[in-house]
Amino acid sequence: MKTILAGTCLAIGLLAAVLLLTGSDSPPMAGEKAEIAMRNVGYRVLLAAGDSSSRVLPVTKVDNNIYLIRFENPLTFTTDTLVKVIHEALAPGINTKILPSAYVVNVMECTGNLVVYSYQMAGTEENTLVPCKGRDQPVGCYAIKITFERSTLLAVGKWKLGGLALTCLALAGFIFLRKAPTSNNEQKQPSTLSIGQFAFDLQNGMLKHKDEVIDLTAKEAKILTLFAKQPNMVLERDKLMKEVWEDEGVIVGRSLDMFVSKLRKKLQADPNVKITNVHGKGYKLEIG
Incomplete structure (x- = not known):
């Protein structure tokens, strides 16, 4: 009986949440208009670098909220100017709510995906972080990755929902929590692992070493996660390949x-x- 009641209340509560989210004042990012805004960013960055002839390459949509801007030729930039140019280029989209106002910019080398400069813009001054002002970057092949914050504002005032829906949602959570308490094995896993002098950000797939941020590809992050969770232990080649490539059906x-x-x-x-090679067995992450 308790299970039925909890399930019913949970369904009502979820319906209330859907209605609240649908009434948001913050619409989702419009695909085509967002990509046009990204090309405008690339165009203005080139102009600021004194390049009015080379092309901005096709913008890559890495995820629903992540865009990658690449350029035809090497370029240079000054950190202050870059921040100002990108902010001004995104302003029309932010003002019309096509784009969120909070975002993170990473400037990466084309080869190796090393982050050479990054900063964060947010709706409040205390959450805005713009380091290393006034620095000139040498001419190089760079790509700009812009990650917009996933945020939805709840327009509660637009929906006069009865107290029953929210009460049921709370009741359902209370019943489920009492019925199935979280065991030690189900506790939240750490989001960061220490590997020597490195901090490995599991969620974002990044290595941090002092002030340097090193981006990892999805597979690099997956392999390093397996190593980091079993340091100084031999991981067999077959196990590594199965863990990383099994879902793709082809293992090379x-x-x-x-x-x-x-x-x-x-x-x-x-x-x-x-990372050492153990002949005939596999690999081992050695941390001295």
Whole structure:
């Protein structure tokens, strides 16, 4: 009986949540208009760099809220100017609510995906972070990744929902929590792991070493996660390949070697962290 009551109340509560979300004052990002805004960012960055002839390459939509802007030719930029140019280019979309007002900008090298400069813009001054002002970056091949904050504002005032819906949602949660308390094995896993001098951000797939942020590809992050959770232990090649490539249906042994080689280069900043080859068995993440 308790289960039926909890299920019914949960359904009512979820319906209330859907109605509230539908009444949001913050519409989702409009695809085509957002991509046009990204091309405008690239165009203005080139103009600020004194380049009025080369092209902005096709914008890549990495995720619903992440865009990657690439350029035909190498360029240079000053940090202050870059922040100002991107903010002014995005302002029309933010003002018309096509784009969220909070976003993070990462400027990456084309090869290696190393982040050479990043900053954060938010709706409030205390959450805005713009480091290293007035720095000139050397000419190089750069790509700009803009990640917009996933946020939905609840327009509660637009919906006069009865107290029954919200009460039922709370009641359902109370019943389920009492019935199935969280065990130690189900506790939230840490979002950051320490690997020597590195901090490994599991959620965002990034390595942090002092002031440097090193981006990882999805597979690099997955392989490093397996190593980081079992440091100084031999991980068999077959197990690694199964964990990383099983869902794709095709497993190529050389692919593992290639990604391990890339991870070694990204871990070079700490000489006490090494990925060693154990002949005939697999690999081991050694942390001195």
